Amino acid sequence: MTFELTKDYLDHILDLIEKQDSATLKIEMEGLYPADVTGILYEMESQEARYLINQLDTKIGAEILADLDPPERREFLKNFTSEEISRYVNLFDSDDAVDLLNEQPIRVREEVIALLEDREQARFILDLLHYDEDVAGGLMQKELVKANVNWNMNQCIEELRKQAEDVEKVYAVYVVDDHERLLGLLSLKKIVLAHKNTKVESIYDQDFIFVETYRPAEEVAELMQRYDLDAVPVVNVQGKLLGRITIDDIVDVITEQASSDTLAMAGITGDVEEDDTVWRQTQARLPWLLVGMMGGILAAKFIGFFEGDLKIVPAMAAFIPIIGSTGGNVGIQTSSIILQSLADKSGLDTGVWQRLIRMFAVALINGLIISLIVFGFNLLIGNELQLALVVSSALLSVVFLASFMGTVTPLALDKLGINPAVASGPFITTANDLIGYGVYFGLAHLLLDL
Amino acid sequence: MTFELTKDYLDHILDLIEKQDSATLKIEMEGLYPADVTGILYEMESQEARYLINQLDTKIGAEILADLDPPERREFLKNFTSEEISRYVNLFDSDDAVDLLNEQPIRVREEVIALLEDREQARFILDLLHYDEDVAGGLMQKELVKANVNWNMNQCIEELRKQAEDVEKVYAVYVVDDHERLLGLLSLKKIVLAHKNTKVESIYDQDFIFVETYRPAEEVAELMQRYDLDAVPVVNVQGKLLGRITIDDIVDVITEQASSDTLAMAGITGDVEEDDTVWRQTQARLPWLLVGMMGGILAAKFIGFFEGDLKIVPAMAAFIPIIGSTGGNVGIQTSSIILQSLADKSGLDTGVWQRLIRMFAVALINGLIISLIVFGFNLLIGNELQLALVVSSALLSVVFLASFMGTVTPLALDKLGINPAVASGPFITTANDLIGYGVYFGLAHLLLDL
Structure with a gap:
C-alpha cells in the first residue's frame, strides 16, 4: 500500500527520462502519491527533476513542489523560468507559496508574483511576505472558510x-x-x-x-x-x-525543532544533512571542533604547569581521562534533563534553588558510588592511598561541579534568549573538562605534598 | 487568551481545596480548558487532585484524566475506587481508556471493565487490550463513523x-x-x-x-x-x-520519540523527568555513568603501561585531554548526522561505502585543520618537533577512527534492531576515547624511541 523506493525502480524512471518517454513516465507516476514522487526527486539531478515535474499534471506538480525540502527546491527551480514557477505557485496554498518565494532571488520573486494568474493568490502572498517565518504570521495560510x-x-x-x-x-x-x-x-x-x-x-x-x-x-x-x-x-x-x-x-x-536541537547537542550548527556537500558539512562541524580543540590546548597548557608533579607521580596521568569523561557525562545528563523540562512549559516554573537541590542529591549518590569504586580499584592495583584519595575526591567534586554547570547553564542561556540546547554541546563539555582538570591537579598538588 | 499557571493562582486553588470550598472551586475551573486543569494537577498531591477532579463535571473530569501523563495518573488513581474510575473511563475515547487501564493493576483493570455502564465501550476496550502499545493497533481508537x-x-x-x-x-x-x-x-x-x-x-x-x-x-x-x-x-x-x-x-x-532519543544520546535510560524522585533519576543515570567510569578505569590501566614513557616525557600527559575530547566530539557529530538520516526514511537507502567516503572526506578536512593548528601550538610553546608530530598524527588518526565508528555503529545497531540513538551516548564516546589513547600512546612509543 505504501510506496518503497528501490534502486531498480529509480533506474527505470531515470531511463524513461533519458529516453524522454513521456507517455510511460506519466503512467508510472499516476500510481504514486505526490509525496512519493517527492522522494524520487531527491535522488535526481536538477535537469531530470525538471523534466519529470513538467510531465505531470500542473496540480500534482504544484503539490510536489510545495512538499520539497527548501535546499533541493532552490536547486531544482534554478532550471525553471519565472512563468513556469508562477504556473505552479498559482495553485499553492498561500503559506507554501510564501515559503517557496522566500527562497528565490528577489527578481524571480517579483516576476512570479506579477505573473500569477490568480490575483487573489497574489494579494494573499503580498500579505504574508511581511511576516518572519518563525512566528504565527509566517506559518499561517490565508485559505479558510x-x-x-x-x-x-x-x-x-x-x-x-x-x-x-x-x-x-x-x-x-x-x-x-x-x-x-x-x-x-x-x-x-x-x-x-x-x-x-x-x-x-x-x-x-x-x-x-x-x-x-x-x-x-x-x-x-x-x-x-x-x-x-x-x-x-x-x-x-x-x-x-x-x-x-x-x-x-x-x-x-x-x-524540525527536535532535529535541530539534537544537532545542536552534538555540536553541529545549521540544518545539515548527510547528503549535503562535504564543504557544507565541514562548515557545520568545524566551529565546534575548534572550540573543543581550544579547550584541549588550554588543558594541555594547564597540565603543562604540573609537569614537575607528573615526573614524580606519573600514575597521576592515568586518571586524566576518567576525570574528563565523568565531568562530561554528568554535565550532559544534567543539562538534558533541564532542557527537557524547559521545553515542557505546561507546569509551574521551578526555582533555580529547588532544581539545584534535587540535582545535588542525585550527584551525591552517583558521585559517591563512582568515587568509592575507583577508590577500590586504586588500592587493588597497588596505587598509594594518597593518590587514591586525590583521584576519588577529585571525582566527587567534578560530579558536583558538572551537575551545577549542567543545571545553571541551560537556565541562563534560556533567560538570555539563546537556544539552551547548545548547552549540552561541546562548549559546556569543554568547560566541564577544564574545571575537572583544575580540581584534580589542584587537589593533587596540595594533598600529595608535591 | 491562553492560561499561564502562577504560584499565586496555584496557592489560591490549593487554599480552596483545603477549605473544601466546592462552589468557588467550580467557578474557578469553569473558565479553564481541561488541558489547563491538567497543568494545575501536576503541581498537586494525590488527595488534592482527587478532590479537585471530583468537583468537576464528569465529562470534563474524564477529559482531564485522559490527558494526564501516565506516572502522575497512576499516582492519582491510587486514591480512586474502581467505581469512580469506571465512571470516567465510560466517557473516554477507547484508545485512551486502554492506555489508562494498562497502567492499572490487573484487579482494578478487570473491575473497571466489569463496572462500565457503556457496554459497547467495554467491548471496544477488550478488543484493544490485545495490542502492544507501540503498534498501530495499540494507537487506534474504535470510535469512528x-x-x-x-x-x-x-x-x-x-x-x-x-x-x-x-x-x-x-x-x-x-x-x-x-x-x-x-x-x-x-x-x-x-x-x-x-x-x-x-x-x-x-x-x-x-x-x-x-x-x-x-x-x-x-x-x-x-x-x-x-x-x-x-x-x-x-x-x-x-x-x-x-x-x-x-x-x-x-x-x-x-x-515522545524525540525526547527519548535526546535522553538516550545524553546517556539517560527510560523516560525520566526533572521532577521525578532522586532515586528514579539516579537509576536512569547511574548505569551510563558506570559505563563511562569503566572506560576511565580501562584508560587508567592502559596509560599505566606507559608510566615509564611518561616519566621520560611528562609533556605527553598534557595532550591526553585533547585526544579524548576530539575523538568524542567527532564521534558524536558523525553519529548524529547518520541518525538523522536513518530517521528520515523517504529517500533511497545509501550504501555504507558511500556514507564512509563522504564522512572520510569531511574527516580529512577537519582533521588536517585541527592537527595543523595543534602542531603550530606545540612548536610555539617550545615542545620538541617529535612530540608535536606524535600529537598531530594521533589527532588525525583519532578523527578518522571516530568518523568510522560514528558512521558504522548507528548503522549496525539499526540493523540489529537496537535504537541507534544510544550510539551517540556515553558508550560510543567511551569506546572512541579508548581507541584514541591507544593510538596516541602507541604512536608515541614508536616515534619517540622510548
Whole structure:
C-alpha cells in the first residue's frame, strides 16, 4: 500500500527520462502519491527533476513542489523560468507559496508574483511576505472558510461550496462579525447535522483558541499540542481574522525543532544533512571542533604547569581521562534533563534553588558510588592511598561541579534568549573538562605534598 | 487568551481545596480548558487532585484524566475506587481508556471493565487490550463513523448524527462493504456539498492510505507526516476496518520519540523527568555513568603501561585531554548526522561505502585543520618537533577512527534492531576515547624511541 523506493525502480524512471518517454513516465507516476514522487526527486539531478515535474499534471506538480525540502527546491527551480514557477505557485496554498518565494532571488520573486494568474493568490502572498517565518504570521495560510455570524446554514454551505476548491482541509468554518472580527467557530460536523435554516449565531462555538500573528512558532506548536487542535485561527491585534495554521505545518515545526536541537547537542550548527556537500558539512562541524580543540590546548597548557608533579607521580596521568569523561557525562545528563523540562512549559516554573537541590542529591549518590569504586580499584592495583584519595575526591567534586554547570547553564542561556540546547554541546563539555582538570591537579598538588 | 499557571493562582486553588470550598472551586475551573486543569494537577498531591477532579463535571473530569501523563495518573488513581474510575473511563475515547487501564493493576483493570455502564465501550476496550502499545493497533481508537457503500447521503448524515456524541473529531466517514471491509473514505466536506440523494458509491474516495494493526508506531507517524493525514484507518489482514488513528496521538508519538532519543544520546535510560524522585533519576543515570567510569578505569590501566614513557616525557600527559575530547566530539557529530538520516526514511537507502567516503572526506578536512593548528601550538610553546608530530598524527588518526565508528555503529545497531540513538551516548564516546589513547600512546612509543 505504501510506496518503497528501490534502486531498480529509480533506474527505470531515470531511463524513461533519458529516453524522454513521456507517455510511460506519466503512467508510472499516476500510481504514486505526490509525496512519493517527492522522494524520487531527491535522488535526481536538477535537469531530470525538471523534466519529470513538467510531465505531470500542473496540480500534482504544484503539490510536489510545495512538499520539497527548501535546499533541493532552490536547486531544482534554478532550471525553471519565472512563468513556469508562477504556473505552479498559482495553485499553492498561500503559506507554501510564501515559503517557496522566500527562497528565490528577489527578481524571480517579483516576476512570479506579477505573473500569477490568480490575483487573489497574489494579494494573499503580498500579505504574508511581511511576516518572519518563525512566528504565527509566517506559518499561517490565508485559505479558510469564514461565515458571517448573521448567516444561516444554507449560506454557510454556499460559501463552503465557493471555497471548496481553494481550501483543501476545512476542519471548521470561522465565524466573524461585519468588521471581520473573529467571534468563534463552527465545526463541519455541526453544519452537517444542523437544519438548513438554523442561524450561525445560535449554534457556533464561542469558546475557542486563537493566536496573534506575532506569536513564536514554538509557542503555537505547544498550544496546538496542549489543546489537541487541528487548526488554529490567526488574528491581528484588533482581533480581525487573518488566516489559520493547520496541524500538518505544526508537525513539521515540531520535527524540525527536535532535529535541530539534537544537532545542536552534538555540536553541529545549521540544518545539515548527510547528503549535503562535504564543504557544507565541514562548515557545520568545524566551529565546534575548534572550540573543543581550544579547550584541549588550554588543558594541555594547564597540565603543562604540573609537569614537575607528573615526573614524580606519573600514575597521576592515568586518571586524566576518567576525570574528563565523568565531568562530561554528568554535565550532559544534567543539562538534558533541564532542557527537557524547559521545553515542557505546561507546569509551574521551578526555582533555580529547588532544581539545584534535587540535582545535588542525585550527584551525591552517583558521585559517591563512582568515587568509592575507583577508590577500590586504586588500592587493588597497588596505587598509594594518597593518590587514591586525590583521584576519588577529585571525582566527587567534578560530579558536583558538572551537575551545577549542567543545571545553571541551560537556565541562563534560556533567560538570555539563546537556544539552551547548545548547552549540552561541546562548549559546556569543554568547560566541564577544564574545571575537572583544575580540581584534580589542584587537589593533587596540595594533598600529595608535591 | 491562553492560561499561564502562577504560584499565586496555584496557592489560591490549593487554599480552596483545603477549605473544601466546592462552589468557588467550580467557578474557578469553569473558565479553564481541561488541558489547563491538567497543568494545575501536576503541581498537586494525590488527595488534592482527587478532590479537585471530583468537583468537576464528569465529562470534563474524564477529559482531564485522559490527558494526564501516565506516572502522575497512576499516582492519582491510587486514591480512586474502581467505581469512580469506571465512571470516567465510560466517557473516554477507547484508545485512551486502554492506555489508562494498562497502567492499572490487573484487579482494578478487570473491575473497571466489569463496572462500565457503556457496554459497547467495554467491548471496544477488550478488543484493544490485545495490542502492544507501540503498534498501530495499540494507537487506534474504535470510535469512528462508517457508512455502507450502498447508502446515500441522507443515511450517512443519519449515521453521523447517531455517532456524533461518541466521535469527537470526524475528519471523514469510512466507506465499507457488507462485510465491513474498508473500501475508501468520504470527507465531511463532500457530504456537506453533496445532494441528499447522492449515493455514497458515486462520490467516495477510493484512493486512500490505511495501515494494518501490526505496523510499528513510528512507521505510522512517518506515514501520516509524509502524506499530511489527519487520521488513518486501521484494518486487519482481511482488510476489515477495525479503528482509526488520529493526528493528535501521532503528534504525541513524535514528541515522545524525540525526547527519548535526546535522553538516550545524553546517556539517560527510560523516560525520566526533572521532577521525578532522586532515586528514579539516579537509576536512569547511574548505569551510563558506570559505563563511562569503566572506560576511565580501562584508560587508567592502559596509560599505566606507559608510566615509564611518561616519566621520560611528562609533556605527553598534557595532550591526553585533547585526544579524548576530539575523538568524542567527532564521534558524536558523525553519529548524529547518520541518525538523522536513518530517521528520515523517504529517500533511497545509501550504501555504507558511500556514507564512509563522504564522512572520510569531511574527516580529512577537519582533521588536517585541527592537527595543523595543534602542531603550530606545540612548536610555539617550545615542545620538541617529535612530540608535536606524535600529537598531530594521533589527532588525525583519532578523527578518522571516530568518523568510522560514528558512521558504522548507528548503522549496525539499526540493523540489529537496537535504537541507534544510544550510539551517540556515553558508550560510543567511551569506546572512541579508548581507541584514541591507544593510538596516541602507541604512536608515541614508536616515534619517540622510548
